[in-house]
Every structure is written in C-alpha cells, then in structure tokens.
Amino acid sequence: MDSFTVVLQVLDSTIRLSVPLLLACLAGLYSERAGIFDIGLEGKMLAGAFAAGAAATYSGSAYAGLLAAVVVSVALGLVHGFASITHRGNQIVSGVAINFIAAGTTVILGQAWFQQGGRTPSLPNAARFNPIDLPGVETLNGIPVIGAIYSELISGHSVLVYLAFLLVPFTWWVLYRTRFGLRLRAVGENPAAVDTAGISVPWLRYRAVICCGLLCGIAGAYLATAQGAGFVKDMTAGKGYIALAALIFAKWRPVHAMFACLLFGFLDAIAIRMQGHPLPLIGEVPVQLMQALPYILTIVLLAGFIGKAIPPKAGGVAYVKER
C-alpha cells in the first residue's frame, strides 16, 4: 500500500471519528454560550444512541431512530434545564447525574427489551444511515490525485456527516448574525442586562438547552445507526468529555470547534493506525499516550500556556432576578 493511500485512509477515518465529537461539541457550545455548563453531553449522547438503536430495530427506519434519539436527548436536556434553570441547582451536579442515569438506564432497558447483555440487535443496512455518493464521483475518478481525494475523502459518507459539517457555518451564523444568537451570547455573559431589556432569561436558556439536546441526539444516532450497526453498552466511551475538551480548546467558538474536533479525531485515527507500527526515530508510541493526548492538550491550554481559554462569564451561575 503506498503512503498516499495510507494518508487518505487516516484522514477518512479522522472525519468519521470526529463527527460525533463535533456534534456534541456544537451541542455544548449552544448550552455553555448561554451560561449553562453541561457535563452531561456524554449521557445525552449515550441515551440518544440507545434510543436510536432501539427505535431503528423496532421500526426498521434510521430516521425513526434519529427522531427517537433527539426526543430522548432533548428530554434529558430539559431535566438538566429544570434542575439548573428553574430550581437553580448546581449545573455540574445535574450533568453528572444525567450521565449516570443514562449509563444505567440504557443497559437495564436494553437487557430487558432485547436480552443481549445491554446491546440492541444488529441493524440491517436498511435501518442505518448508509454512505451516499456525491454527484460527480464517476467523472472525477479518472483524475489521479483529485479523483481519489474526492471519492475517498469527500464523498461516501452518511448524510449525518455532511449535516455535522454544515452545522458549523450554520452555528456561526446563528450565534453571530441572528438576534437569537446575540441574546444567547448575552445571556451567557451578563444575564442581568438581558433581563433588563425585557427578555426572559429562563426561556432563552431553556431554548439553548433544547438546542444542545437536539445536537447530542443526532450525535447519538450517528454512533448507533451510521458509524455502528446498533447500540453497544457504554458506546460513547468518554466522547462527551473529549467534546467538552474540544469546546474549551476551541474557546467556545464554532469554527475553531470544528478544527479541535478534527484534531482529536485525527489523534484517535492515528492511535488506531499506529498500533504495532513503530515510528522511525521515536520507536513505538504507546496507544495510551495517544488516547490521553486530547486531555493533556486541553489541560495545557487550560493552564494558559498556549493562549487562555476564558469561559462565558455567567457560565455555571443560576440567574436570580433582582427584586
């Protein structure tokens, strides 16, 4: 296998691996920009993945799975909102709770409904999001380098992959070019000012939490019905936390979030690729180091050694109306 093909394959799996990170990261972006910290990305994604797997099994439709994933994930998001917006509870505690509830419930219900040790039955291709060929693959295939890049790298992903990457400019547009986005950012920085302008802080924050649940649900559906063929116990395996790391790495900005997720996805792809392949000069790099690298990089960033990550000012603080 020549090195060009290897590079192409690594980049291709980079895209596949970074999509759930990207969706979860954008989900966190909406929530945290509105001042609601969300440790529960992991749990919402996991519950979404289970709902997608279960619904796709029963209905035989990937879109029904997607819908179920979004509904479940938004419901968990509303629980988070109910605790942290309405009852002014600790947002981190609430997020941790959601992670545990999702981790336990998916396994218990999965075992009770499908009797396969917490996983959902393997889905046939008809009930999954399958790769789609973009137009022009055939015509471009003849051209040496561009043809291969187009057919391997750009074309041939599922519709959710394209959706995820389209959501990046969309999120940027929403945040920086719409009234809703302006208010969303304002409520994360200075909720009192938003309140003074006569806009409801709770309702705005609830909408942010719903957006977050929506995207986490799509991320879950991607894991269970596009990347995999059915739900597996603890399917997210810390992706929600990596997404959180990526969000900090991107300093809560959408386009940077995409690059951060691609970077972390790339590290993951390299780690898989390099297993058992010693590098020249360095020797064999332990897989565990590659796996820990996103976390180490985030901590170095958080420490302020490569630029400073400053979270939204009102993040994590419940808003109490002055009377």
Add this chain to the structure above:
Amino acid sequence: MSQPFAKLPAWADYGLLPLINLIVAFFVAGLVVMLVGESPIDAAVLMVKGAFGSGDGVGYTLYYATNFIFTGLCVAVAFHCGLFNIGGEGQAYIGGLGVAVVGLGLGNVLPWWITFPLAIIASGLVGALWALIPAWLQAKRGSHVVITTIMFNFIAASIMVYLLVGYLKASGTQAPETRVFGDGGQLPGLGWLLSLIGLNMRSAPLNISFLLALVAAFLVWVLIWRTKLGYEIRTMGYSPKAARYAGIGEVRIIVITMMISGALAGMMALNPIMGAQHRVQLDFVAGAGFVGIAVALMGRSHPAGIVLAAILFGMLYQGGAEIAFDMPNISRDMIVIIQGLVILFAGALEHMFRPTLLRVLQRFARTKRQSTPAVAAEGGQ
C-alpha cells in the same frame, strides 16, 4: 429577595429534606424497575436480604461501604472549600501505585502492621500529588477544577493501563495485573468483629481498612469543625471574598484542601488491593470515585452522614448483586441509575421541595398557634 429561599429549621434542613429527596429518588428508581417488568417491593426486599441477611452479606456490604466512605470524604472535603473534585476516581486509581510499591516491594519482607502504615502514607501521597496539579491550576491560573479533574481521570486510566499491561504485569501471565503480594502485603480480615455480633463472615473481604475509613471520617470531622485550617476551608467555601479580606491565602487553602481530598481518595486503593485482591488489577476502582459524589451529597458533606450514606450504597452494591440472581432483568447497572437519581434529587434538585416544605411547616406552625388558645379557652370553661 437576595436569598432565594427562606431558612428551614435545622431538623427539617438536615433530616426531613434529604429524606424526602431520597424517597423521591428511590420512587423513580422503582418506576424503572416496574418498567422492566419486576416488582419494586420484591426487589427492595431481596436487596435488603442480600445485603444484611447473612454474615457474608454484611461483610460485603461493609467492604463496599469502606470504598465509599473514602471517596465520599474526598468529595466532601473539597465541597467544604467550594470545590468540586470529580477526580476521586483517578486519584484512587493512581493511588493504587503507592499501594503497589509497598505491597510488591515490602510484602515479602515485613509484617502487615508495618507495611499497612507505609501503604497508607504511600497511597495517600500519590493520590494527593495527583490532585496537586488540578489544584495548583485552579488556584494560580483559574482553570476550572471540575474540567481538569475529569481530564486527570482519563489520564490516570491511561497511565495505569500502560503500566499494568507493560511493566507491572506478573511475568508469565497474560492478565494485566501484578503478582499476588506476599503475606506482609495482605491485610487481616474483620471476621472477629462480625463474630462478636454472632455473624459468620465466611469469604467476604471486609478488612481492617474499614476501621481506617472510620478513623478517617472522624479525623475529617475534627479537621473541618475543630481546627483553624478547617475554619479557613469553610470560610473559603462559604465566601471566597470574605476569606480574602480575612487574609486567608487562597492558593494555600485550595492546594491543601485538594491534596487532602486526593489523599483520601488515594487511600481507597488500600481496601480492594491490600484488603481483598492482594494485587493491583485493571480498573479496581470500578466507579467508587463517582459513587463518592452521591455519597457526599446524600451525607450533606458531614462525616457521620457520609458513613451512613456509604453503608446505604454498600447495601445497594451487595444487594444489587444478589437481586441479579432472582431477577435477571436487573443487574448491577440498576445501582448506577439509583446513584444518578440520588445525585439528581439530593444534589441538583435539592431545593425543589424546599419552598413547598417551608409553606407546609409554616401553615402547621400557624394552625398550632391558633389552636393553642382555643384549647386554653376550652380548659377555662
């Protein structure tokens, strides 16, 4: 209205409200049990029987409780300083290295009553050092301790897998675990303690680190409520601004608190490693660090409450394992749900019932006040 809620009487705040929250959490858990087609009441009976019905049931319950006392204290100490240490899992995992050094190095040479104190120091030290970096980053650079400790959990897991698969693995085996410690690296069981109350512990791994956990709980109480340092920690947690005006060094308090917290988590490693398995295994912490969050919230960060909450969760762990035999649809994962619900209702939604409870209590007090003169009038006739 600057304070969101009026104050409740102490007995309601520390007794009734947590109890209501707990009941609601278990009620919702019961709904999940019903959803999978089992009876919640049967499940509860089975659980209590499994946990306390026999000598080894009690032994296992207290063995699990030992882990949770340590991790609960770890979370609680940080809570008192206004810090949320989610890193108990990682600090306990890496603390296993300290136990491994003592157990592997001295287990064949020295008796247990010398290796035990050394292992306490080593595990505590390693756990404390693992908490030092997040603490320092929080104090000096303002990086949020929640995020950094989560990251450190993953880094700790990676390091331990790397070491256990590569360096610490016993020669000639495939399993990623160390060799079994010598006799000096194995802690004595507490069968004699249970036989005092007429129970036979049989193979349950309850060991002397349970007593260490109780001592640690007492010492944490002394630290938080009876020392100058504890006062400074609480001041910092209650109002960092007031602490600053009082001349309390923010960096010093945050670092010291987090290191104590990490040390407590690190000592948890003693119980499964030296007390039960006599070797370091992959993922020996098994989520106990996270259970500590639920335990600390339920115990309201008070050592006495934590010991009770830890025993309750020990019961859930042991009883949950027993239920699985009779109700195949309910596995250990049920405990994870209960844990999540307890964290939700006792932690994030702790204020949900407060206004209602306050109203009920006020109405109760009013009717009592109104009825007292009426009784007096009747008596006067």
